[in-house]
Amino acid sequence: DGDLDLPTQRKMLSMVRCDNKRRNMLKIVDARCKEWVQNVDEKTFKKYIEEEVGRVQSEFLESTIGYEEEVREEATKKLESDIWPLLQETHENFVRSCRDGIEKSFSAALDQLLPEEGNLPQSGFSSKVKELMEAAMRDFKSGAEALVPRGAPWRDRLYEKDGLVDMLQQHLRREEDTAKKQLAAQVKATCQQTLKEKLSRALVPLLDESAPSMWINVRRVHEREIEAASTRIVAILKDIGMWSKADEEASTKAMRSFAGVLVNDKFADKAQEASLADKIFAKFDTAFNRGRSRVWRLWDSPDQEVIKARELGLLVLDMFSASQLYEGDAWPPGQSKISYIDEGRKDTLASDFEAQVHQELIWAQVTRANSSTHSSVIIAALVLVLGWNEILWLITNPIYFILFVMAAGGGGVYYFLQRVGDWQQLVALALKTLMNIVSPAPPPPYSATTASNSTAAVDPLAHAAHLAGPPGRERRPMTVPAKGSARVMVPEAAATT
Known part of the structure; x- marks a missing residue:
């Protein structure tokens, strides 16, 4: 060196x-x-x-x-x-x-x-996920930088494009998107389940009651529950950042289709039950016989009342025959009117119902005839003829006369209330008689096919006597369902004078 x-x-x-x-x-x-x-x-x-x-x-x-x-x-x-x-x-x-x-x-x-499955998320889901992502990125950056020795060129590589930090952020976003999609599907399924439960609970009493306005109420409940479910879905999807106008329209369409299938299933199940015939007759019986063995008065008109009651029964059959969820041509795309009962079974139900209606009409006419008071008038005439002297003596003694009038009046009131009816019915009968005198009009004929064919050729009373046999024949037992269950009408003896 x-x-x-x-x-x-x-x-x-x-x-x-x-x-x-x-x-x-x-x-x-x-x-x-x-x-x-x-x-x-x-x-x-x-x-x-x-x-x-x-x-x-x-x-x-x-x-x-x-x-x-x-x-x-x-x-x-x-x-x-x-x-x-x-x-x-x-x-x-x-x-x-x-x-x-x-x-x-x-x-x-x-x-x-x-x-958890079957539950809806709490509000603020997106903000909570964002906080998790920020915390995860901070932890990773801190942990990765803690692995870089002094003087090593690795720190800059962590933050370059497609570096480890960028790759982690992309992965977390994919996890977030997957979770949101899973949550959106869960929200839709949960809202559908909620819609099913609420709609089913609302349909049960409507189906049991089978009122003439049943389908009107079904449409109202159907639209209300769809609107509630759609509003709930939109609010949650907006919160989790998965909402769009197209998603809202698709979700509403899916909810409407789901609710329509649910309503059709409920009606189809009810229509196929054997108790439908009893439900049809029960509606008639409630209007015609008032749900029990009715006592028909002289002023009652079974021929007129049977028409209204029969229409109510046939209306029940019509309501359970085919879907009326939408009126006219208002059916949404993808849905159409469906039948719950085939034509053969519908004809059988209608024929059986007409036969029952005819029997009830004949029974009402017999009961009304037996409720006449002409025998009471004959007895009063005999009293006047055979008891003339006693009547004259009673009239000449004011005290006894007043007591007799009071006793007779009380007895008469009791008689009319028990035998004939209340005063409102008497007033109604008087007004009805007066109207018939002023403008006489024949009573409308009974429109039932079976009943009209039978009563046109045979006198109702004679035919009833032929069916009933001797006085005191028991009424035919009939099964009449009450609200939500079946009710059995106990045979009762025919009312005779």
Whole structure:
């Protein structure tokens, strides 16, 4: 070295020898890296590598004492830059492990936000997911930077495009989108289940009652529940960030179709029950016989009342024959009017009902005839003829006459209330009689096919007597369902004078 007096020659020699020593040291480091990797984990990686790399640099600087300082520094930096590629794979494995832990923690926290099956999410779902994502990204950045030793070029690579930070953020967004789609499907399924429960509860009393306005009420309940379910879905989808106008229209259409199928299933089940015939007759019996063995008075008109009661019964049959969920041509696309009862069964139900109506009409006419009071008039006439002297004596004695009038009046009132009816019915009968005198009009004929054919050819009273046999025949038992269940009418003896 004493011959190196010229600066240029000394610098060139320093460069050559420092480079040789650097290569030798790099081989030694390459062998040591395997030992380093086995002695570290995520927590100790940064500190351990910094110490080992510092020790290598110190050894290299000691071995190059006497060479140009500038050349030594450049060789030391190059040695350090050559060491990091040897440790990059280990560093990436630790960062990847850190990212996997962050992803698992995020997925677990996201699952906690999702409601259990059958429940709806709480409000603020999107904001809570956003907070989870921000916390996950902070934790990853902090953990990844904690794995970068001093002087390593890996920190910038974390934040470059398609780097580990960018990849993690994309993964979290995919997890968020998947969770939102799953939640949206769960919300729709839950709202459909809620719609089914509420609509079913509302339909049961309407089907049991079978009122003339049943389909009007069914349409009202149907629209109300669809509107409530659609509003609930839109509010939740907006909250979770999964709403769009197209989704709202599709959701409403799906809800309407689902509700329509539910209504049709309910009516189809009811229409196929054997108790439908009893339900039809029950509606007639409630209007005609008032749900019991009715006593028909002289002023009652079975021929007129049977028409109205029969129409109510046939209306029940018509309501359960085909769907009337939408009026006219107002059916939405994809839905159409369906029949619940085939024509054969409908004809059978109608024929059986007409036969029952005819029997009830004949029974009412017989009961009305037996309720006449002409025998009471004959008895009063006999009293006047045979008891003339006693009547004259009673009239000539005011005290006894007043007592007799009071007793007779009380007896008459009791008689009319028990036998004939209340005063309102008497007034109604008087007005009806007066109207018939002023503008006489024949009573409308009974429109039932079976009944009209039978009563036109045969006298009703004679036919009833033929059916009933001797006085005191018991009324035919009939099954009449009450609201929600079947009711059996107990046979009662015919009312006779």
